[in-house]
Amino acid sequence: MKVKVLVMPKAAVLDPQGNAVRDAMRHLGMPEVRSVRIGKYMEIEVDGENGELESRLHGLCRDLLSNPVIEDYELQKAEVRGRRSQVQ
Amino acid sequence: MKFAVIQFPGSNCDQDCIAAINGLEGLRAEYVWHKQTSLDDFDAIILPGGFAYGDYLRCGAIARFSPIMQAVASDARAGKLVLGTCNGFQILCEAGLLPGALVRNRSLRFVCNIVTTRVEVDDSPFTHGCPKRTLLRLPVAHGEGCFFADPETLRELNDNRQVILRYTDSRGCIVPEANPNGSVENIAGICNRKRNVFGLMPHPDRASDARLGSTDGAKIFQSMMNTISANSATSERAKQVA
Numbered sequence: 001m002k003v004k005v006l007v008m009p010k011a012a013v014l015d016p017q018g019n020a021v022r023d024a025m026r027h028l029g030m031p032e033v034r035s036v037r038i039g040k041y042m043e044i045e046v047d048g049e050n051g052e053l054e055s056r057l058h059g060l061c062r063d064l065l066s067n068p069v070i071e072d073y074e075l076q077k078a079e080v081r082g083r084r085s086q087v088q
Numbered sequence: 089m090k091f092a093v094i095q096f097p098g099s100n101c102d103q104d105c106i107a108a109i110n111g112l113e114g115l116r117a118e119y120v121w122h123k124q125t126s127l128d129d130f131d132a133i134i135l136p137g138g139f140a141y142g143d144y145l146r147c148g149a150i151a152r153f154s155p156i157m158q159a160v161a162s163d164a165r166a167g168k169l170v171l172g173t174c175n176g177f178q179i180l181c182e183a184g185l186l187p188g189a190l191v192r193n194r195s196l197r198f199v200c201n202i203v204t205t206r207v208e209v210d211d212s213p214f215t216h217g218c219p220k221r222t223l224l225r226l227p228v229a230h231g232e233g234c235f236f237a238d239p240e241t242l243r244e245l246n247d248n249r250q251v252i253l254r255y256t257d258s259r260g261c262i263v264p265e266a267n268p269n270g271s272v273e274n275i276a277g278i279c280n281r282k283r284n285v286f287g288l289m290p291h292p293d294r295a296s297d298a299r300l301g302s303t304d305g306a307k308i309f310q311s312m313m314n315t316i317s318a319n320s321a322t323s324e325r326a327k328q329v330a
Contacts, residue, residue, distance in 0.1 A: 012238060016194050016270075067146055069188060
C-alpha cells in the first residue's frame with residue numbers, strides 16, 4: 001500500500017519559516033494572507049496491506065517520523081481503486 | 089576516571105570533546121562508536137555536537153535509535169552522568185531522556201557566537217563548582233537550538249530546578265537580546281529530574297582552553313569529575329553488593 005504522512009508543527013510551536021513565507025506572500029501583493037504553517041509531507045510505499053501494518057506505521061509516525069512534543073501527524077492511505085480512505 | 093565520547097556518523101565535535109576532557113588532570117576520554125552496545129567501562133557519557141545522520145528528518149531523530157542509545161538510556165536510569173552538548177542535547181531530547189525539544193532558531197539563521205550563560209543551579213553534578221549566578225562564556229554554533237517546552241513541562245522544569253543555564257547579557261541579566269535562538273525563558277541547558285542527564289546548546293568542549301578565548305566550559309567537566317569522585321565510595325559499595 002501507499003501512505004502519505006503529513007507532519008505539522010503544533011499550534012503552540014513558533015514556526016518562523018511559515019511566518020517568513022507569510023510575510024513574503026503579503027509583500028508579493030496578497031495582504032489577505034493571515035498565516036502560513038510549514039510542515040512535512042512524506043510518501044511511503046509498504047509491501048502488503050492490513051491493519052497490523054497500519055498500526056505499526058502509526059507507531060513509527062509517533063516514534064520517528066514526528067516528534068509528539070512539537071508536532072502532530074496525519075497518516076493517510078493513498079487512493080486505492082478509486083476509494084479514498086483516511087485514518088487518524 | 090574515564091569518559092566516553094559517542095561518535096555518531098555526522099558527529100563533528102567528538103575531537104573537541106576528547107581534547108577538552110583529556111586536557112584536564114585526572115580525566116581520560118575515549119571514543120565509542122555508535123554501533124557499540126555497552127558503556128560499562130566508563131564513568132560518564134558525552135554526546136558531542138555535530139549533525140548526526142545529517143540532521144535528516146529532525147536533529148537527533150535518527151541518532152536516537154543508534155544501538156549505543158540503549159546503553160545510554162539504561163546507564164542514565166542507573167544514575168551515570170550523561171552530558172549532551174548541542175547536537176547531543178537534541179539527541180537526548182529526541183530520546184526522551186530530557187523533556188522538551190529543540191526547534192529552528194527564531195531568526196532562521198545559523199548562529200555562531202560566544203554567548204554568556206548564567207548558572208541557575210549550583211548543586212547539580214554539572215555545575216556544583218560554580219556558585220549560583222556565575223556567568224559562563226561559552227560558544228554556540230547551531231541552526232536548531234530554540235528550546236521549546238509546553239507550559240506544563242516548563243513549570244515542572246522551573247519547580248524542580250532543572251533549568252541549569254540561561255542566556256544572559258554580560259551583566260547576567262535575562263534579556264531578549266541575549267537570547268541567540270529564541271529559546272523559551274532564555275533556557276540554554278536543562279537536566280532531567282534525577283539531575284544526572286544534562287543537555288545544553290553551548291559548547292563547553294570549545295571553551296576548555298585559554299587559547300580558544302574561554303576556559304569556562306572546563307568547569308562543567310571538572311564538576312562532573314568531582315561529583316563522580318565524591319560518589320565513588322558509595323558506588324563501590326553498591327558494586328560489592330551487586
